[in-house]
Amino acid sequence: MKVTVVGAGNVGATCAQVIAQKNIVQEVVLVDIKEGISEGKSLDLWQTAPVNYYDTRLVGSTNDYSKTAGSEVVVITSGVPRKPGMSRDDLISINAGIVKSVTENVVKYSPDTIIVVVSNPLDVMTYAAYASANLPKTRVMGMAGILDTARYRAFLAEALDVSPRDIQALLMGGHGDTMVPLPRYTTVSGIPVTELIDQERLDAIVKRTINGGGELVNLMGTSAWYAPGSAAAQMVEAIVMDQKRIFPCCIKLEGEYGLNNMFVGVPVKLGKNGVEQVIEVALNEAETELLHNSANSVKKIMDVLDGMNIL
Numbered sequence: 001m002k003v004t005v006v007g008a009g010n011v012g013a014t015c016a017q018v019i020a021q022k023n024i025v026q027e028v029v030l031v032d033i034k035e036g037i038s039e040g041k042s043l044d045l046w047q048t049a050p051v052n053y054y055d056t057r058l059v060g061s062t063n064d065y066s067k068t069a070g071s072e073v074v075v076i077t078s079g080v081p082r083k084p085g086m087s088r089d090d091l092i093s094i095n096a097g098i099v100k101s102v103t104e105n106v107v108k109y110s111p112d113t114i115i116v117v118v119s120n121p122l123d124v125m126t127y128a129a130y131a132s133a134n135l136p137k138t139r140v141m142g143m144a145g146i147l148d149t150a151r152y153r154a155f156l157a158e159a160l161d162v163s164p165r166d167i168q169a170l171l172m173g174g175h176g177d178t179m180v181p182l183p184r185y186t187t188v189s190g191i192p193v194t195e196l197i198d199q200e201r202l203d204a205i206v207k208r209t210i211n212g213g214g215e216l217v218n219l220m221g222t223s224a225w226y227a228p229g230s231a232a233a234q235m236v237e238a239i240v241m242d243q244k245r246i247f248p249c250c251i252k253l254e255g256e257y258g259l260n261n262m263f264v265g266v267p268v269k270l271g272k273n274g275v276e277q278v279i280e281v282a283l284n285e286a287e288t289e290l291l292h293n294s295a296n297s298v299k300k301i302m303d304v305l306d307g308m309n310i311l
Helices: 010-022 037-046 088-109 122-133 145-160 199-210 212-220 226-240 285-307
Strands: 002-006 027-032 057-062 073-076 114-117 140-142 245-254 260-271 274-278
Touching (some): 002 010, 010 037, 088 114, 114 122, 122 140, 122 260, 140 260, 145 260, 226 245, 226 260
Parallel strands (some): 002 073
Antiparallel strands (some): 245 260
């Protein structure tokens, strides 16, 4: 069983490392456009196998997608960060072109693959991959909700002084400042979180979660990689191990939650066939409004991309 990670930057390399250490596939192929980077990082990671006790082989490739042939899952982390002086439209145009090219190449060699998109802006890049892949919507998805939920759970665990393993939570909507945390669906070992923390502290944690990516950029001068890479690896594990895990993932909606032709995060069941079920939880009026507002924000950027005639 083979998994490919496209993009050997911090996120991609971390994702490849976590997948390898889980020991759930025979081979991880790391692809990058920069000469020698993927080969070097793959070799470095393979040399940790005797230390960390795993058997997963790691292979690097500089833009040679033939090595990715037969991949069950492909994780796309490729793209450029937004730089000073670069407009949002510039970022969308550049990264959409990259995602389109990568998607077409991986599907050429792995026509039955499942694609997990991590590139930013996440929701719109998931749309770009879907439009380029010619695959069923169940086989193209974006990683955002798992990362956002992980941040939310980590902050709650810290505030409550409990294990993060005991916290279950759900976020929906777009990845960014319009995401929709759902405290009503947040529990600690089955106990509603609202019984364990006051509203003011909970609101502060929700706000911190929404700004979670920005907080890390302000601290490090660059975006995060450990948590995003690990979150993508968790999706890969759920798929290749057919775990039937329930995760919030960015997918194409066709009527669910009253949304059509939208790419936003909702809870789904992940298994060997990709998205095996879209789960529609009951939302109250305020939550529904927040979700629709989030979806509309994503749709505006999708429209910008459509106007560029890239896809």
